Amino acid sequence: MEFVKYSRQEEDKSMSKPLLEIKDLCVWFKVFGGILKVLNKVNIIVWPGERVGLVGEMGCGKTTTMKAIMKILSIPPAIIPSGEILFKGKDILKMSYAELQQIRKKSISMIFEDPTASLNPVFTVGIQLQDIAKQTTKIGKGKTKKDIKQDVIQALKEVALPDPERIFRNYPIQLSGGMRQRICIATTLISDNELMICDEPGTSLDVTIKDQIYRLLKKLVEERSKSIILITHGLGEIKNITDRVYVMYAGSIVEVAKTKELFVHPVHPYSQGLFIATPKLSGGIGKGIPGHIPDYMNPPIGCRFHPRCKYLMQICREKRPPIYKVSEDHEVACFLFQNRR
Amino acid sequence: MFSISESEVIILNKNILTIDQLKKFFFVPQGVLKAVDGVSFSVKDGETFGLVGESGSGKSTIAYTIIGIYKPTGGKIIYRGKDDISQEVKKRPHRLKKDIQIVFQDPGSSLNPARNIKGILEMPLKVHNFGGIQEGQDERVVELLEMVELSADYMYKYPWMLGGGEKQMVAIARALSVNPSLVLLDEPTSALDVSVQAKIIDMLIQFQKKFNLSYIFITHDLSLMRNVASRIAIMYLGKICEVAQSSEFFERPLHPYTQMLISSVPVVSEEEEKLKPKQIISRGEIPSPVNIPPGCGFYSRCPKKMKICSREDPEFIEINKGHTVRCHLYKK
Numbered sequence: 168m169e170f171v172k173y174s175r176q177e178e179d180k181s182m183s184k185p186l187l188e189i190k191d192l193c194v195w196f197k198v199f200g201g202i203l204k205v206l207n208k209v210n211i212i213v214w215p216g217e218r219v220g221l222v223g224e225m226g227c228g229k230t231t232t233m234k235a236i237m238k239i240l241s242i243p244p245a246i247i248p249s250g251e252i253l254f255k256g257k258d259i260l261k262m263s264y265a266e267l268q269q270i271r272k273k274s275i276s277m278i279f280e281d282p283t284a285s286l287n288p289v290f291t292v293g294i295q296l297q298d299i300a301k302q303t304t305k306i307g308k309g310k311t312k313k314d315i316k317q318d319v320i321q322a323l324k325e326v327a328l329p330d331p332e333r334i335f336r337n338y339p340i341q342l343s344g345g346m347r348q349r350i351c352i353a354t355t356l357i358s359d360n361e362l363m364i365c366d367e368p369g370t371s372l373d374v375t376i377k378d379q380i381y382r383l384l385k386k387l388v389e390e391r392s393k394s395i396i397l398i399t400h401g402l403g404e405i406k407n408i409t410d411r412v413y414v415m416y417a418g419s420i421v422e423v424a425k426t427k428e429l430f431v432h433p434v435h436p437y438s439q440g441l442f443i444a445t446p447k448l449s450g451g452i453g454k455g456i457p458g459h460i461p462d463y464m465n466p467p468i469g470c471r472f473h474p475r476c477k478y479l480m481q482i483c484r485e486k487r488p489p490i491y492k493v494s495e496d497h498e499v500a501c502f503l504f505q506n507r508r
Numbered sequence: 509m510f511s512i513s514e515s516e517v518i519i520l521n522k523n524i525l526t527i528d529q530l531k532k533f534f535f536v537p538q539g540v541l542k543a544v545d546g547v548s549f550s551v552k553d554g555e556t557f558g559l560v561g562e563s564g565s566g567k568s569t570i571a572y573t574i575i576g577i578y579k580p581t582g583g584k585i586i587y588r589g590k591d592d593i594s595q596e597v598k599k600r601p602h603r604l605k606k607d608i609q610i611v612f613q614d615p616g617s618s619l620n621p622a623r624n625i626k627g628i629l630e631m632p633l634k635v636h637n638f639g640g641i642q643e644g645q646d647e648r649v650v651e652l653l654e655m656v657e658l659s660a661d662y663m664y665k666y667p668w669m670l671g672g673g674e675k676q677m678v679a680i681a682r683a684l685s686v687n688p689s690l691v692l693l694d695e696p697t698s699a700l701d702v703s704v705q706a707k708i709i710d711m712l713i714q715f716q717k718k719f720n721l722s723y724i725f726i727t728h729d730l731s732l733m734r735n736v737a738s739r740i741a742i743m744y745l746g747k748i749c750e751v752a753q754s755s756e757f758f759e760r761p762l763h764p765y766t767q768m769l770i771s772s773v774p775v776v777s778e779e780e781e782k783l784k785p786k787q788i789i790s791r792g793e794i795p796s797p798v799n800i801p802p803g804c805g806f807y808s809r810c811p812k813k814m815k816i817c818s819r820e821d822p823e824f825i826e827i828n829k830g831h832t833v834r835c836h837l838y839k840k
Contacts, residue, residue: 375790378772403774444706455706
């Protein structure tokens with residue numbers, strides 16, 4: 168399919184189909200003593216060439232959602248009682264194993280939080296990357312070994328690694344954390360895929376290295392007009408890279424908005440709390456949100472945020488809030504907005 | 509009961525802790541790992557002194573050396589102007605062990621999983637003979653839990669039953685249980701979420717006012733540092749690059765590394781964006797602290813490097829009162 172440039176206009180959106188569409192996804196985990204109802208009807212749409220962010224606290228289900236997309240959730244203990252994950256109109260959850268492997272090879276790739284754990288320690292970087300190249304490139308079998316090696320070295324160059332020839336021969340243990348994360352990014356470059364899922368790519372790295380990794384990601388995504396889903400709990404990183412942001416709380420999406428709009432005025436009480444709690448470089452730190460993420464065994468009835476919310480109303484305890492439109496491209500799941508048009 | 513009376517402290521010294529040319533080397537098969545190499549600073553009574561740096565820069569090693577986990581290879585640590593605590597921890601007087609407490613980064617591994625919260629909080633009270641008789645101790649534990657806004661029924665819970673934030677609250681309560689004067693906070697919130705972090709920081713600031721505590725706050729999050737520390741020191745490869753008052757530090761960063769750090773901070777608002785120095789783009793990584801080449805440690809990554817930087821290690825230069833920087837750029 169044709170890539171649509173990021174700078175496309177609004178009318179393009181109606182013409183092009185969404186690349187990825189998650190509809191009412193629920194994921195439960197069967198554990199000793201009951202069922203953890205983690206994801207609660209998550210809806211996410213990614214348009215071709217769009218950069219989407221997903222923010223939320225630890226344990227709110229961000230990674231679970233992404234694992235569901237790749238279908239790498241271990242089932243059991245996970246159960247997917249309802250929901251659809253449509254990738255270019257086809258449901259990933261219903262795909263056969265062979266189809267799924269094709270998706271994993273050619274269409275979606277994922278970068279994990281911990282680069283050390285996602286590289287194999289007993290093979291050199293070169294062997295690992297060549298294996299990926301052999302599997303994923305469309306004309307992989309027609310290429311000679313030399314061509315594949317050239318491709319891999321080219322990918323290593325693109326992620327700004329110094330001396331790619333040497334790194335090609337190195338084992339992951341010989342490299343630093345930042346370099347390992349770059350290699351993980353290189354793996355996604357070799358397989359010419361359309362959607363990149365980055366699960367907290369900078370969390371285990373230092374500030375300056377994190378900055379470098381995010382700049383690299385931004386550059387690559389812009390150059391190749393790939394779609395990206397960036398998961399993080401840091402709001403600052405989201406601001407730099409993404410076009411649209413989903414805010415997640417306890418397994419449900421509470422707010423969706425254009426990044427610029429969300430950072431100017433967040434409307435959901437939880438998003439507001441997050442912004443207040445983030446320490447500012449210019450000075451000022453809020454009091455934080457009282458309470459903690461609910462127990463998924465017995466999640467609160469109604470809005471899952473209600474035990475921590477300061478605008479609590481009677482209706483929040485009884486019913487789950489539907490999505491209300493605040494403005495164009497800005498939606499929120501909160502009863503505070505039910506009477507606003 | 510053992511601590512020196514307040515008037516005495518003021519006469520003696522206003523510095524609660526003075527560190528002079530502290531060195532801590534580790535001997536590894538590849539050579540000498542200079543984790544801390546000639547660091548000097550002082551912490552004033554009642555202030556929050558911030559230590560910032562990347563991982564591997566030696567900030568935690570400093571904290572561990574102060575608390576006595578490591579014995580320094582060289583240099584001196586002077587507490588309250590008269591007690592030298594740089595010798596082995598076994599020789600350290602009991603009252604000083606009580607006076608200096610630490611909160612670790614990961615509350616999951618710093619609380620004993622086999623004890624309940626009551627047992628965890630009672631231990632320092634027993635060791636330092638606080639509260640006297642057994643009956644008084646329960647009340648003290650409840651008092652401590654209430655201080656960190658946890659209810660009394662947490663007493664019989666175990667660490668694994670609590671969330672990350674609550675565990676860290678217990679760790680803080682444990683550190684404060686023996687009325688210390690100096691608390692070392694080694695990245696107390698980096699394992700936690702922002703909403704919980706804000707709550708803990710708020711609490712720590714309140715305790716500081718209430719109990720007149722001095723903090724050494726270690727973190728790599730500069731925007732957090734801006735909000736808690738009164739003075740900040742930047743560390744790179746076991747050495748301090750720049751020391752300044754918090755406000756001046758962010759308005760006028762001098763060392764190229766400081767500028768690089770500040771420009772790397774991800775920010776959420778436009779007004780913060782203006783504070784960031786634009787021209788510095790971070791590159792390279794912190795080199796291995798084993799067998800450091802001569803000259804300035806930052807040489808390999810510095811955007812403003814000169815010839816002299818590879819040969820000579822710069823000296824500290826005082827730019828303003830209380831603002832010192834260790835860089836050849838500012839040499840007169």
